[in-house]
Amino acid sequence: MAQLGITNRANFNRTIRKHEAFREAMADCGATEVASTGSRYNDAFSITFSPDPDATYFRVI
Numbered sequence: 033m034a035q036l037g038i039t040n041r042a043n044f045n046r047t048i049r050k051h052e053a054f055r056e057a058m059a060d061c062g063a064t065e066v067a068s069t070g071s072r073y074n075d076a077f078s079i080t081f082s083p084d085p086d087a088t089y090f091r092v093i
Contacts, residue, residue: 033048036048058077064078065077
């Protein structure tokens with residue numbers, strides 16, 4: 033929210049988080065919203081990686 037320069041949380045939730053394109057993009061990359069340590073509300077994204085049985089290495093970017 034701060035990165036986009038939006039200061040009104042309700043406006044951010046209405047225009048970004050609840051937008052169908054945003055939700056589809058989140059689903060496409062396998063991301064879910066989670067609460068970070070010490071937070072009561074979802075304020076971070078988490079992506080679960082599943083191991084590829086044919087991979088011989090992995091790369092962290």
